Amino acid sequence: MSNKSVYVFGPSRTDGAADMKNTLGGKGANLAEMCRLGISVPPGLTISAEVCTVYTEQGADAVRKLIEAEVLAGVAFIEKEMGKKFGNAADPLLVSVRSGSRASMPGMMDTILNLGLNEEAVKGLAAKSGNERFAWDSYRRFIQMYGDVVMGLKPVSKEDHDPFEEIIDEIKEKKGVELDTQLGVDDLKHMVAEFKALIAKRLDREFPSDPWEQLWGAIMAVFESWNNDRAKLYRKMNDIPDSWGTAVNVQSMVFGNLGDKSGTGVAFTRDAAVGEDIFNGEFLVNAQGEDVVAGIRTPQQITLEGSRRWAQLAQVSEDDRRTKYPSMEELMPEIYQQLLKTETALENHYKDMQDIEFTIQEGKLWMLQTRSAKRTGAAMVRVAMEMLEQGMIDEKTAVLRVSPDRLNELLHPVFDRAAIKSARSIANGLPASPGASTGQIVFFADEAEQWVQNGLDVILVRQETSPEDLRGMAAAKGILTARGGMTSHAAVVARGMGKCCVSGAGAIRVDPRARTMTIDGKVYKEGDWISLDGSTGLVYEGKIPTKDADLSGDFGKLMDIAERYKKLAVRANADTPEDARVARNFGAVGIGLCRTEHMFFEGDRIKAVREMILARDEEGRRRALAKLLPMQRSDFEGIFTAMDGLPVTIRLLDPPLHEFLPHDDVNQREMAIEMGLTYEGIKHRVNDLHEANPMMGHRGCRLGITYPEITEMQARAIFEAALNVKAQGITPKVEIMIPLVGTVREFNSQAKVIRDTAEAVFAERGSTVEFMVGTMIETPRGALVADSIGKQAEFFSFGTNDLTQMTLGFSRDDVGKFLPHYLKAGMYEQDPFQSIDQKGVGQLVKMGVNKGRSVRPAIKLGVCGEHGGDPASVEFFHRAGLDYVSCSPFRVPIARLAAAQAAITNAK
Template sequence: MDTLQETKTRVFKFGDKTADGNSKMKNLLGGKGANLAEMNLIGIPVPPGFTITTEVCTEYNLLGQEALVNLITPEVEKAIENIENIMGAKFGDKENPLLVSVRSGARVSMPGMMDTVLNLGLNDEVVLGLAAKTKNERFAWDSYRRFIQMYGDVVLGMKQESKDDIDPFEEIMEALKHKRGIVLDTDFTVQDLKDLCYDFKNAVKKGTGHDFPTDPWEQLWGAVVAVFNSWNGNRAIYYRTMNGYPSEWGTAVNVQAMVYGNMGNNSGTGVCFTRDAGTGENLFNGEYLINAQGEDVVAGTRTPQQITKIGSIRWAELAKIEEEERAKNYPSLEELMPTIYNELNEYQQKLEDHYRDMQDMEFTIQDGKLWILQTRNGKRTGAAMVKIAVDKLKEGSITEEEALLRIEANKLDELLHPVFDTKALKRAHVIAHGLPASPGAATGQIVFFADEAAKFKSSILVRIETSPEDLEGMNIAKGILTARGGMTSHAAVVARGMGKCCISGAGALQINYKTRTLTVDGHEYHEGDWISLNGSTGYIIEGKVATSEPELSGEFAELMKLSDKYTTMKVRTNADSPKDAKVAVKFGAQGIGLTRTEHMFFEADRIKAMREMILSDTIKGRKIALEELLPMQRSDFEGIFEAMAGLPVTVRLLDPPLHEFVPHVLVTQRELAEEMHISLEQVKAKIAELEEFNPMLGHRGCRLGITYPEITEMQARAIIEAALNLKEKGIVAVPEIMIPLIGTVAEFENQAAVIRATADKVFEERNDTIEYLVGTMIEIPRAALIADLIAAKADFFSFGTNDLTQMTFGYSRDDAGKFLPIYIEKGILTSDPFEVLDQQGVGQLVKMGTNKGRSVKPNLKVGICGEHGGEPSSVEFCYNTGMNYVSCSPFRVPIARIASAQAAIKAKA
């Protein structure tokens, strides 16, 4: 973009049913500016104004304030003149003043994340002119004190960053209220408001060292720059990071003529929704306040009233207010101002029909006249999102493709996991936050050790980090909380697979295993204390919070069925147990893309045999231990194959380094030595021998099978025998045996030969056969580079993008939490590459591997089984790469199904 191009338009005017822009220009005008223009074009009463484009925000960041003001001043002056002509008032005039509002407007809705200034243009002289013009002295001085406070906070930086610090203006007002014995702002007299303005200006002088600005143009430029600055404020950055919005988008600035909801009891302001944002019910609803300005509705200082009568009655029932009291003290807008209500009701229907989606609107009533200040597609819960999309489809206002594209796939998580009761959350005390690693809601008593998870009926396992040894305890606990680790840490990956609530990487936690305490900000929590985890937000809450199981609506099933109509790429699941497999099938999984066999070895009755195998110094000793494990593995596979009857199941052979299976606690080491009839020193020596400097790049994956082929033999036998046993029951098993971590063709050939020889031996013993495949996981960059050579030998590829990302970037996924947040904050990375597939780097290896493989074997089956398999943008990439399937944790299957359908629809567009 040529930032110094003089001829391009930077300011777009709207008003009096005309506009320079329209709703299709959201990238340039921001969502608010585009919709203000569009509402003018369709005849909605909107206060006139203008929009300074998002591109100017970028120019401001490059050029600085002075150069930018010089650049856009001519256009802004013309735009102000246009507002003056429409409103019949003049900006800065002492007798007939025009006041304006200055608001932000990104291309997507970011409610409350950036700054707003109202009543701009007032000073000690203009306020007198406003009072004379309106014949309402109280209104004029109320507007002035609001302006000084808002401008002081937003532009002059008077408001403190910490939520615990007191806003100096609020402190002044509270002191006056206490002195006067009043409660509400509306109780201030005219003299009170004059005194407040005087005191506010003194506070500005004291806080900034400068007088409050009196020149309206200086005020305007200060507000414009403040809005641009707020794009890079802490709130906006956090919100963008949370939602994955790029920092380079920038925000527009919208300047509008002020209309006043604080002119008396014939004026007011409110927010309304064309449908219920919580449930999706087709019910017009919202809140309003009489004699107030926009910020008052959301500030919480006054109790808002409901717009509709039915909404008022519902609210009164919840608040336990008698109907007679409600009607008298909290009448709905429908009851209080029926003419205004009918007009608003007409506009809300017109706007929903026009935008063909649920709208979130702001309005002001000035002395009996209704103005619409804003409309946007309303934020909604996951349940509301599904219902509205399906309802709009049934109403005939959108197509099937549009209904699917309206779904924000990740929000389906909200429907699939336990959730906290809304009322209970309002009373909750948040003590810290971490990464929302696995959604849902969990309440339980703190335990610090996995083997003690069953100590309480409901427990929260609190660990510095988890390991595979913790699996049983993780399964028992209601939720998992770790101080370390990222979105693909062990705790996160396993918890998502279980559909269990998890928060990881909560760095503020100080965990002391010796004293069994958790310390946060100096407050100590002990084993047995109750805490609650909101896995959807990452909030850690003190005490119990009531939860409820989600109820999947009929609309959810309809949406899932619709998604299958539009996609060709299948969705499998990552599942390590029959229970996980059954959950995934319920959610529509079409097979298993990854069964991690190592998870089966950590149960109490198996870990002993596994450890005996590892500690044995002879092949014979290892085989004896493996013979003990064989029936257990076979039984596991039978359960999984039966749960997936007729659907393919990809089983990954043993992958992690062996040191993860041995005990690291002295007591357990001593028990193992006694059981194996060897000395404690021998056990310690073997454990020390297994330790590696970098185990993730050490003796693991196919390297284990090559070193100890008897392990591969046992696992292959368990898989094939399980499939044959099911065949005898009339159940079809479709095993796909996957060799992990290969980087050479020879590694694959070595392990494939062991698998096929073992299968042939079992077939001969049983005098029966089944169909099976032998493929590999592409998770080392070298494997992607020689994928054509591997494909000549392999039946399928599955991309393990967790390790492929780790090895391509050179980041340890369990340690990257120390620097990745800083990388994202500073724009070095746009997102966590372990959460969202890096399409420019890792993705190119995936594409290369797929293309190379199919250049040798055109019908090669290709899938992905890393955590990216359930992330919508990554699923779209996989679809466009031509994969046969993606695989993800059971509770992400619906997300992947929707994302796959959306990718297919976009590809045809």
């Protein structure tokens, strides 16, 4: 802990700055920075994120003892800046209490507004503002927030509504109004009384009236929210360490609900959905900040251009737009010009797209927040490339601005335009997060997660989403909401996840209790299929075919720049000619893993494989292998052709033979009839092949050593295919990989079969091709004796899937039973099968690299496990000194960008 825990900010004094995010969190650091830039920011104080750790480890009493004196001094500073006293009933200073981690976590933690009100202070606020309705509305909002966040008054079950909202709905229904803004002072007083009675009845305690008790309760609640379920899930999804903690910001309140000259809004310096360089955002007149994101009122656009675009999408006439939904540019032109000047200054200062929050209080603009904006993958790429072209950033910064995993959004199919023309559009919302998705309707987040676990594609349909829906949103293919704008919770979180989202589809009537969605009188039930186009905001009935996305333009420019900086080559794991073509189109410079066994499961091939397995002697096996030879040869010809001039690493047969045989009686009997054998004979052979732990049993090079004719057939197919394509003008670059080697004798045994077969084929054909023989380092012993193996092997490819399994003693087939609990308990920070265990498995990789190069300095070194497409693992492989990584075709661009970022970062 540092000696200082509380940092103040305001016009007369500011302790922090933008480079103090680790201490002040992103919100606190940027509030301080805006003060330093001379921007109007309500004064406040920030309690450092270090205090959150004290709270987690020692509790609230220890925190209060640590920071009480500093908080008292900080509140006195705010009082001096604002000319008001905290707790003064006649002219109360009200504050907001907000979270602020160093990484943006929108909506994941808690906020309390209007803190400091009680029965006496609300009267003083009414008298001072001259607006009694505003005062009582502020009080009811405070009670509702505080009762939920600090006191913990929640719905009893997921089907239940918010108990505070139920009271509001009852009062509105009794009054015959639709909006909260239509309720009068007496209605609000009644609402406050009902809220307090509800709290007393449900929680058996009174709502606190002492402002200092309120403040300390709110501070501790924000610290507590760092460890709520949605925050922990968000951190896990975004690789944010639990140890960071959150800062707490206590800031003087400014009010957007003081009448028609007041308002509140959220804006982006560029379009967060597509990246267009256009200022955009939404605001509400006479509203507080939560009204904009909650979706309870239709927001208005800030710019005239944005308003016209919105009206076109929402099918609102120009006359209605001007009278009912005028833009801020039209309605408040002077404030708009101030906001435009501020957003330009902020983007130029931070040199990144900004997400800003603001309040207008009786004609004065106050900035409440600025931060680097969440954006879709497409926007991420476009903004980086356009800022590079505009001279705002350099190439290295542009490369580092794009999160590699977010490229995933650009690589997958989109709706086919021809199919869209014949599809039936049933609703129109806002294009909150682009992309295309098709799935079955589900109305509850936890059920969406369960459906996906059962292998189904779902669209989560909600009236509006909340942070509690995070798990379901992450699982769903797409998100559809009836309420909310482009800055609603659903929109912002979906963009952050890269999920397709259509928000604010006002024609939709959602009834979660009945599990139905009604549009123009037609009822859609849970399980019905719909399709969303997040780029247009259209909702379609049924399924719609897709086509591949366009990867030219800014994406192509980014990949070209990444190519110039990366050191690691990127290959693909590809088992078919089509996979190879896709990989090459994505920029793969070869195949790092071709799994020959994947070729055995199609058509008549599995029958020939089974004949080989069931054969009683070598002669029988060779007859079956002779049937497989032309099939394998044909596949290799297609792959060599697709990868003309690029290396192709072919792994010899790896899995245990039992995987090719049926294990249930029905399929064993069908197989017996098909192959003209007895059921008893097949059952006996299956039992003979049974292994207690097959992944560590008779597989890999052990198969080839036991049955060298298998290795011989595969080698012959490879060399004959290579010679055939060579005769057609194709340049095959052959690399044959022997799997699961743990001793140099195993390697030499299989290498001899391969080389002897090569000599025989070359002699028969009167032609040759160059080839290499190497091995997979996928057993711990293989890494430990890599120097002895390296004297014979021409390349190593680290099979990190099996290396992880064997090193950790985790069975990939069974790990799901305990690994989620391990991760939740912090036994491992990440799933070691998704991101390499650098401290354990990674050390074996480094050892293998060093030992291999010690005996063969020019040995080629790569990795072919799925870790090759994980950005954090790619960065590790760069530091470990590998030559290439290999991953699935659709992750090739991700690995290329990650490799460039690794080279840039580690060069600093």
